[in-house]
Amino acid sequence: MESKLEDCQMGFRPNQSTTDNLFTVRQITEKCHKFNIELQVFIDYTHAFDSGYRDKIIKCLNDYKIPSKLIKLITKTLQDTKARVKVNKNYTEKFDILTGVKQGDPL
Numbered sequence: 001m002e003s004k005l006e007d008c009q010m011g012f013r014p015n016q017s018t019t020d021n022l023f024t025v026r027q028i029t030e031k032c033h034k035f036n037i038e039l040q041v042f043i044d045y046t047h048a049f050d051s052g053y054r055d056k057i058i059k060c061l062n063d064y065k066i067p068s069k070l071i072k073l074i075t076k077t078l079q080d081t082k083a084r085v086k087v088n089k090n091y092t093e094k095f096d097i098l099t100g101v102k103q104g105d106p107l
Contacts, residue, residue, distance in 0.1 A: 052100050054078045 010016045025041075032039040057078070061071045081097040 054099065054101075057101070 005013065008021075010018045010021055029039060031037070058071060058075055061074065078101070081102075082094040083097050084094045085092045
């Protein structure tokens with residue numbers, strides 16, 4: 001799997017951590033503050049959870065040779081997911097969720 005990941009991907013890898021990445025961001029932030037330079041940071045979490053195509057997730061797991069039993073379990077968690085939205089004090093009808101994973105899901 002290591003050979004297929006980008007060099008900038010640090011989290012959840014052997015002998016790697018996000019410490020260097022976070023240190024770099026902190027240094028940039030401190031220098032901007034010191035020299036009174038405006039800094040704006042945008043983090044797009046929508047792509048982290050909402051837009052992953054589930055069939056592609058399963059294909060990647062197969063490509064990385066994840067054990068089939070684990071792939072079957074993961075597939076089960078992605079099937080038949082539904083949601084509803086609370087508007088004021090009322091809930092909408094349930095609707096199907098076809099893409100993405102649950103926020104906080106380790107996938």
